[in-house]
Amino acid sequence: MTKSMTKFGISQSVRRKEDSRFLTGQGRYVDDIATPGAAFAVFVRAPVAHAEIASLDVAEAKAAEGVIAVYTAADLDGKLKNAMTFSVVDNRDGTKGAAPVRPMLAATRVCHAGEAIAVVIAKTRQQGMDAAELVEVDYKDLPVHVETAVGGEAIHPEAPNNRAYDWSHGDEAATQAAFAVAARTVSLDLIDNRVIANPMEPRGALAEMVDGRLHVAVNGQGVWGLRDNLARKLGMDKADIRVTNPDVGGGFGMKSFDYPEYFVLGFAARETGLALRWVADRGEGHMTDASGRDLVTTAEAAFDADHKLQALRFHTVSNLGAYNSPYGQFIQSELALKVMPGCYDVQTTFFHVEGVYTNTTPVDAYRGAGRPEAIYAIERLMDQSARELGVDPVELRRINFIPRESFPYVSASGETYDVGDFNRVLDRAVVEADLAGFDARRAESEAQGKYRGLGLAYYIESILGSQDETTKIEFTDAGDVNLYVGTQSNGQGHETVFAQILHERAGIPFDKITFVQGDSDRIAKGGGTGGSRSVTMQGNSINAAADEMIRRFRPLAEEELEVSAADLEFEGGAFHIIGTDRSVGLMELSEVARKAGKVDLLATELENTVGARSYPNGAHFCEVEVDRDTGKTEVVKYTVVDDFGVLMNPMLAEGQVHGGVAQGIGQAITEQVVYDEDGQLLSGSFMDYAMPRAYDIPWMDFHTELVPSTANEIGMKGCGEAGTVGALAAVTNAALDAVWASGVRHVDMPLTPVRMWGWMDAAQA
DSSP states (O other): OOOOOSTTSTTSOOOOTTHHHHHTTOOOOTTTSOOTTOEEEEEEEOSSSSEEEEEEEOHHHHTSTTEEEEEEHHHHTTTSOOOOOOOOOBOTTSOBOOOOOOOSSOSSEEOSTTOEEEEEEESSHHHHHHHHTTOEEEEEEOOOOOSSSSOSSOSSTTSGGGEEEEEEEEOHHHHHHHHHHOSEEEEEEEEEEEEOOOOSSOOEEEEEEETTEEEEEESSSOSHHHHHHHHHHHTOOGGGEEEEOOOOSOOTTTTSSOOHHHHHHHHHHHHHOSOEEEEOOHHHHHHHSOBEEEEEEEEEEEEOTTSOEEEEEEEEEEEOOSSOOTTHHHIIIIIHHTTTTTTBOOOOEEEEEEEEOOSSOOBOOOTTTTHHHHHHHHHHHHHHHHHHHTOOHHHHHHHHBOOGGGOSEEOTTSOEEOOOOHHHHHHHHHHHTTGGGHHHHHHHHHHTTEEEEEEEEEEEOOOOSOSEEEEEEEEOTTSOEEEEESSOOSSSOHHHHHHHHHHHHHOOOGGGEEEEOSBTTTOSOOOOSOTTOHHHHHHHHHHHHHHHHHHHHHHHHHHHHTOOGGGEEEETTEEEETTSSOEEEHHHHHHHHHHTTOGGGGEEEEEEEOSSOOOOEEEEEEEEEEETTTOOEEEEEEEEEEEOBSOSOHHHHHHHHHHHHHHHHIIIIIOOOOBOTTSOBSOOSTTTSOOOOGGGSOOEEEEEOOOOOSSSTTOBOOOTTHHHHHHHHHHHHHHHHHHGGGTOOOOOSOOOHHHHHHHHHHHHO
16 A cells, blocks of 8 residues: 555644644543533442452431432442453363352452452432441451462352463464574563553443433443343343443543443433433542553463474463453453564464462553563563573564564464564664763663663564454435444544545545444444554445445445446545546535435445454563662663565554553553552552653654565554554663663562662662
8 A cells, every 4th residue: 555645644744633622621531521410429339459358338328418329349230240241261170260159239258458348329429428437337358369370269169279261372282392402592580560540531421311222321441242242131121222432532442342321320320200310530540440450470481403493382371350350261261372472483382371360459461462462472482582591582583583574374373473573673662762972871871880881672463353344434414424333442542534535535534434333323333442453444334435435425326426336536535537537426425415305325334354363563662771879760762673575544643652651661561550469559550650750751763674564455464453562572671771780680570769769778688
């Protein structure tokens, strides 16, 4: 596909059309759309991590000023099925992973601090909060397990030793044999710290009955799954439920699935007949939003005498928290597997993952969902191997890259990488990162009392989610065009890039396109947003719908121009008589169709399937400085060269990479969820949980080496999560390189000053 020369077409850095309303306060978020006079829901949450509910008394709360209703698990009986929906993986022995019930409101036992046991419905939020304080609960403490490890007294009887699942992929015997005869083997133990997504807009919901139908609005990443689950849990017909997503202030995967509050609000709205609203405060979000990461891994590599990988072996223990979140069991198993063994040409592998339950908040998808964790382990292992083998880390990767001529390449995980030119991308990164000047920069840092280190990570990731997506193109009475999509913007710029794609394909004026998303009444089906799928899947769907629309309008164009089909060509939004200057545009034809009563032409709806996934990849070079006296670690230079295939909007792609790298730097250096031995959250506010700030993030040099994907027509590869996938290992490898000279031989995230100083002090002692 050639680069568009149209001002608002593809491959152009068109400024985001949605930003004008966001920057002037015109965005409409879930708390903005609440019905005037809507009542407030306040959840009563457990202050302990594991206990039986010996007694629960809500009488005083019900009698409090402004209280409309108080509901507990007992009130849900026969009206709302008090059990969340989730999926489980297959164990190594063919059985299914454990499936303990996760209640929406705890009935007899709580399993993590912050678990909801009741909800107060009140006229004002303050009245609800005051009444919640009056709910009397008698807890009988139970043993608490918080360690990311198999063992301890079982939280759920379905999971002895707290093992939720025992999953593997690969040939264990062949891998064992390869390690036994390898010239060199390398082993590395890693901790991938727990983090919280912390989107700018906390989770929230609105629920109301409208003309006998239930409407639930959430700030999520799609509407159809929640609608279907609400119908199942409430015993309602799907046709009687409408779910909407208004503007959403960040999702990062954490908002892609259902939470108990949404169902309880739907139930309460149906019971009271009132409009109800709820938005979490930050402390509530820290206790109840699905966490990310939290795993420990032993990574092992076997090499021959020429430093060529012969086998890889990984054993991971993944913390699921107190319950299965909707996709929790899949994140570190099936989803991490998508990118194993990275971009390296090795077929003998064994991946073994055990999931464990702990008395902590459930864990699920966070930007990258398993792929950052997998690439972190692989790229930390490659750096460690380079040190132990005495090989330059850039060279070791080159030795083991999948050769360009081997594509399409079926990985050890069974994924078919369609295209790739890893050496070309790395060559560009070496130049852009100015590796030749690193020694001089290191000397400058040392003169200022700081260690300087250089880290590399070469990542590959897989687009996830449904490969089907829907599009509807509708000409309106006002002379505009509505573009209905099945994905959901959380701030990525979909309104702009999808208009670009439609403008490029069909020539519809950019400023005439109105973006419609996130409404189960207006859009029958969609895949939502997640797994870097949106632009690839939706873009291909828009193109297919545009082609179908053009095909349907062609006979009308023949009538208007009084020519046969063979004499017409379509270009730039109009049908042209070949060899003449006579033409008729789509916008003009839509008015002709309207006046002629051919209203069926005014809307074209199509579901498109992309036949295969694509695999973004790229090189991250990071440079950090570590203060010798304090241990403070700062990222001072960051360079990214990505292969995203054909870019739809380079500026938006760069913004996605910047955001992803910022989240990676946050996890690598400052962020960590901490629980004490009693399961109490010690990092429950921004006083205790250190989000990265602007001064923690350097300017990032972003470049692309584009190898168009052959897996989809537009040649796109997806870019939403790539920054995070590459950043974790790049930053941590750089930090270890910085302090290697001081005697430190291992570091783990987060690289906080006290930890870095401690490692340096211990090494020097």
